[in-house]
Amino acid sequence: MPAVNAPPSSTEQLLAWFAKFPLALRSRWYDDIQHQLRENGANFDRWQKPGRKLDLYPWLISTADWQQVQAGIAQRHQLLALILQDLYGPQQLVQSGIIPAELLFSNPQFLFESAGLVQQPEQWLPLLATDLGFDHHGQVCAFADSCKAPAGLGFALEHRLALKQSIPELQQLRAKAHLSGFFRQLRFFLQQQGNGIAAILTHGARDEAYFEQAFLANYLDLALVHGADLMFSEQRIWLKTLSGLQPVSALMRFLDDRLTDPLELDSEGAGVAGLLHSIRQQQLFCANPPGTALLDSGILLPFLTAAADYFWQKPLLLNTVKAYWCKETQPLQQVLKNPEQFLLHDLSAQQQYAADNTCALLQRPADFIARQKLSLHMQPCYDQQNPTWQLPAVLRTFSLYQSNHPPLLLPGGFARLGELSQIQLPVIAQDGSELSKDVWVLGMDQPTESLLQPSYNSMPLSREAGLLPSRVAEHLFWLGRYNERLNLLIRALRVALPLLPPTQATQTEQQLYCFIDFCLLANGSPPRKVNEPISVALAQLFSPSNPLSVIGLLKNLIYNAQSVREYFSEDTWLLLDKLQATVYQWPQTPDLQQPMTIIYLLDEMVLLQTAIYGLNNETMSRTQALRFMDIGQHLERALQTSLLLQRIYSQNLPSAGVMEALLRMADTLMTYRRRYRSELNPMAILDLLLLDTTTPRSVGYQISRLHRQTRALPELTSADRQHLPVLTTELSQLLEQVSTQQLDANYPSCLTLHAQLGQLQYLLRQLSNELSLCYFTHAHRSSPWSMS
Secondary structure (H helix, E strand, C coil), rough: CCCCCCCCHHHHHHHHHHHHCCHHHHHHHHHHHHHHHHHHHCCCCCCCCCCEEEEECCCEECHHHHHHHHHHHHHHHHHHHHHHHHHHCCCHHHHHHCCHHHHHHHHCCCCHHHHCCCCCHHCCCCCEEEEEEEECCEEEEEEEEEEECCCCCCHHHHHHHHHHCCCHHHCCCCCCCCCCCHHHHHHHHHCCCCCCCCEECCCCCCHHHHHHHHHHHHHHHCCCEEHEEEEEEEEEEEEEEECCEEEEEEEEECCHHCCCCCCCCCCCCCCCCCCHHHHHHHCCEEECCCCHHHHHCCCCCHHHHHHHHHHCCCCCCCEEEEEEEECHHHHHHHHHCHHHHEEEEECCCCEEEEEECCCCHHHHHEEEEEECEECEEEEECCCCCCCCEEEEEEEEEEEEECCCCEEEECCCEEEEEECCCCCCCCCCCCCCCEEEEEEEEEEECCCCCCCCCCCCCCCCCCCCCCCCCCHHHHHHHHHHHHHHHHHHHHHHHHHHHHHHCCCCHHHHCCEEEEEEEHHHCCCCCCCCCCCCHHHHHHHHHHHCCCCCCCCHHHHHEEEEEEEEEHHHCCHHHHHHHHHHHHHCCCCCCCCCCCCCCHHHHHHHHHHHHHHHHHHHHHHHCCCHHHHHHHHHHHHHHHHHHHHHHHHCCCCCCCCCHHHHHHHHHCCCHHHHHHHHCCCHHHHHHHHHHCCCCCCCCCCHHHHHHHHHHHHHHCCCHHHHHHHHHHHHHHHHHHHCCHHHHHHHHHCCCCCCCHHHHHHHHHHHHHHHHHHHHHHHHHCCCCCCCCCC
16 A cells, blocks of 8 residues: 655645745744634643644645545454454454453453443444554554544544634645545434434543543534433433433543443443443443453554454455564564564553563563554654754544444544654654644545535524533533632732832731732632731732632633533634733732733733623523523622622721722722712722622622522422522522621621621522532432432
8 A cells, every 4th residue: 555645746736835925924824723723722721831733734645545545444444343343242253363362351451341232343343543654665554543532533623624714725725525524424423323412421631632522522513521411310321401311322432441330340430320231221322332442452453464364354455563462482582682673562551662671571471562663754844944844744544434334534634743753652842742734635625614504494493502411501600700700809919919019018008918818718729827928929829830820710711611612702712812811921920019010911801801701791692501601700709709898897997098999999989989979988888899789799789690590590309499599598688687887886896797798608609509519410419300
């Protein structure tokens, strides 16, 4: 099989096309592409080194070469599916001696619990990812397979869309195959498995893989679920939604095999108990079912040729890398003689590394598969300083195997650059990023890349927003909370920093420290120690490495927003990215001698957050999605405002500077002046910010809003439905007990206000917990989701 590449003229034409444009424009294109990846979550933490970068030049592959690769991958996919069916079924390959029983049964990736899980080969391996390199003859050679979670499928889609959006002119250069046909087939394949919901099961960890899965779920219009979102009842898996339990008919699994079912597999797993049983009962289709990770270990590489001969009596169309089981004497001697030519798969440790360290190999040779190292194809890459720069590349392909159809290959793939030809494992670039390419299959142009298809037939109209999974509602709730918390912290810093003295503060000036103490307490940090320099507290608030800093708070905000990306407009994402960029400009050690640099940044952040608030209110439909975000925002504002008032009013009478700063922070200074002119009265300010239900920043207004919004939430069982109104009623009654006249008469000796504000915060936290129990975790004692 020839090398996977386009004719030299195609690549030369591509490079010549780019060379026509000024270097500044090419640099801007490159930056725009990385910006797209950052928005999608490839660089989900911009205070760390970026995780992945996309090269400016796509990898071009001719139609003729691709057709040969397609035939080889289709055959390999069918063979691997047959092998899995046999190993978890009659085990004819073991009985015939082709695959050693000792090697199979000692492999930790072989799951005895999966024996007989499904019956047909295509059910065992619906999805396959295959890594391609080149053997010593320069021929395409498959050297690895990924089945438990075919990472890179979402990246391949993301790369295509990012390149198209950033350089639309490039799309007219050469006709190429679009990716939408494959993804349309994948979506249809999953959705036709039953009358339930099709979903992507993710591990939920905060890493780049999670954002790939979220991106893929959004594009395919599939629910993105965690194990905690699911439950087993009546012989099947159900998804917990705000509307009640909904049946799940298909799962696309991105979770390690042993973590999928804590009942039958790892008890600490993040999956759902009963998943294997649901698959056995044919109530759930899983792509791919637990047990397929056996292929990822490399255990089958030495035996593929013999297995093909056993099943079909014909050779493989696609070369497979030469591999050996090291317990056999002759292969072991060959590896020990030429260790530089091999890569070792440690089956017990589930690791891969070069064979130059043979100590472990000699101690336990039966635990190792040795495969030959391959040469890698060199691809031209964009570099401002070196126009002829090239890097070795590995191509990962993706195929879909459906009943009564040959495997379908994605006309493209995920290409990784900068790999070591000795190892074929990702190599991190100097800036900490992994380099990748878009892959174009030439000469197969199709009309559209969108999964949205025109329809002119009559259809029933609807104003329903669709199902809202509990996990999505939780992300929206916490997005509202984090966004409001960030806004309050920024406002507090903005009013406090210009007033903080650069040297030793007087007793009156020290009262302004309450705003800094509020910033620490609001985000979970311990309060400032007595006589501790204010610069220490500010350093904590501005430190990128501190999870309780303002930057850590923004990370939580972005994480929740990216988890529900499909609910926000492109303009909202543009503002969120600008917000990140603004915080990224903060100095780690703020200079109190020159505070205006930070104050200008704080001003910009307040404006950006105000724009985000406005855009969401203008563009989001008035559904439960917006309601949960609104509840989170107003609950957080009530909680933190009461905390701030407690800090200011619990000790001495606040100074004029503190009272004016408080009004400025709450953006109510003009309202106060219209009512009271220039006289700053502490009880009048308390009435405005605590009790006045007409002031959007007051605690009373927030509680009134919470009472109205919680009443509009989806109905639960009668017992649970009473908890939320009871809490909001208690909050309203507590505010009614606060009498500013009585406080004014006894202040500052009376501690009533301090206790009442503390009780207010307690009830607000109880309200947050009750929302979580009823709608997010579904762990309420009255079991609102019980099917009985």
